[in-house]
Amino acid sequence: MPHPHSRIAGTGRYLPAEVLTNDDLVRRGVETSDEWVRTRTGIGQRHVAAEGEATSDLALAASRQALAAAGLAPGDVDLIIVATTTPDVIFPSTACILQDKLGARGGPAFDVQAVCSGFVYALSIADGMLKSGAVRNALVVGADIYSRILDWTDRKTCVLFGDGAGAVVLVPSQKPGILATRLHADGAQRGMLCVPGQVRNGTVWGDPFVHMDGQAVFKFAVRVLTEVADEALAATGMARSGIDWLIPHQANLRIMDATSKRLGIPHERVVVTVDRHANTSAASIPLALDEAVRDGRIRDGQHVMMLGVGGGFTWGSALVRWG
Numbered sequence: 007m008p009h010p011h012s013r014i015a016g017t018g019r020y021l022p023a024e025v026l027t028n029d030d031l032v033r034r035g036v037e038t039s040d041e042w043v044r045t046r047t048g049i050g051q052r053h054v055a056a057e058g059e060a061t062s063d064l065a066l067a068a069s070r071q072a073l074a075a076a077g078l079a080p081g082d083v084d085l086i087i088v089a090t091t092t093p094d095v096i097f098p099s100t101a102c103i104l105q106d107k108l109g110a111r112g113g114p115a116f117d118v119q120a121v122c123s124g125f126v127y128a129l130s131i132a133d134g135m136l137k138s139g140a141v142r143n144a145l146v147v148g149a150d151i152y153s154r155i156l157d158w159t160d161r162k163t164c165v166l167f168g169d170g171a172g173a174v175v176l177v178p179s180q181k182p183g184i185l186a187t188r189l190h191a192d193g194a195q196r197g198m199l200c201v202p203g204q205v206r207n208g209t210v211w212g213d214p215f216v217h218m219d220g221q222a223v224f225k226f227a228v229r230v231l232t233e234v235a236d237e238a239l240a241a242t243g244m245a246r247s248g249i250d251w252l253i254p255h256q257a258n259l260r261i262m263d264a265t266s267k268r269l270g271i272p273h274e275r276v277v278v279t280v281d282r283h284a285n286t287s288a289a290s291i292p293l294a295l296d297e298a299v300r301d302g303r304i305r306d307g308q309h310v311m312m313l314g315v316g317g318g319f320t321w322g323s324a325l326v327r328w329g
């Protein structure tokens with residue numbers, strides 16, 4: 007039986023224990039300073055996964071919290087989507103590994119590769135599958151370990167990223183929760199942010215580290231985030247002033263400030279974690295969402311706008327009514 011709507015019934019997050027401050031990076035030989043990183047990006051520190059931790063382990067911890075919040079037993083999970091660019095292995099998918107670690111069986115499980123927009127992509131797919139009646143519930147996770155694909159001698163990229171995971175549980179609903187999602191990609195822009203290496207015949211071919219044209223990304227991100235927010239609003243007939251909380255991808259505080267300013271949303275209505283988490287790619291939006299839900303900022307009936315942008319280039323929005 008198709009359901010008219012889906013809603014988020016629970017959220018969770020996990021951050022690895024080890025914290026690296028900007029000063030720690032300087033001590034480790036990165037040619038930077040706390041002042042430069044804070045001024046240009048708003049980042050003060052990042053979490054880094056331990057040697058033995060896999061992306062599926064981060065996802066597992068966040069998923070357990072989200073499932074507990076939703077009152078759903080891990081064995082009752084149906085659809086699992088993991089948004090990640092740093093999967094445990096080439097295959098099977100991190101979602102299949104997560105399904106096994108959770109003790110769930112039989113429902114569909116797959117990864118979504120849309121880099122930093124991955125969580126919004128995955129949420130949109132899960133929303134559609136729930137509304138069609140294809141699945142009973144969905145666990146949607148954003149999880150990434152960028153510390154393993156960074157060139158720690160490249161100060162232009164290594165100061166920007168961190169590791170973490172965030173998760174939400176989606177359930178069918180008679181009243182609207184996910185109000186609208188909008189997704190986009192422009193593959194012609196794929197060179198702006200990429201990890202160009204590949205595994206071939208048993209060796210890594212090409213460069214396996216993150217490369218980025220920072221200034222090009224900056225300009226592109228501010229433009230498309232504003233546009234895609236407006237698209238989701240137009241789909242629902244809501245005005246910009248109806249947004250209670252803006253949760254943009256946590257890449258850089260200046261991108262977030264510029265986007266919120268363009269949208270006319272005051273700074274205190276923007277959820278910010280980039281100062282403590284840095285850019286955790288697909289995990290950044292669900293991490294910020296969980297923090298603002300658990301500390302009581304996001305309340306029932308409020309409208310939350312999530313905005314993702316990342317390599318591909320990809321971008322997307324999800325407008326949600328909470329509760």
Ligand code: UT7
Nearest residue numbers: 037038039042046122161162165220221223224257258316
């Ligand atoms: O999910 C999307 C992820 N990507 C992003 O969000 C990135 C968006 N872009 C940005 O956040 C900014 O472009 C950056 C933070 C990456 C760079 O800031 P910028 O203001 O665009 O700096 P820049 O690249 O123009 O570099 C200015 C100077 C350069 O020195 P010179 O050539 O002027 O002597 C860089 O070498 O800053 C230098 N620099 C650094 N200095 C200290 C670059 N990185 C660092 C660093 N510490 N970590």
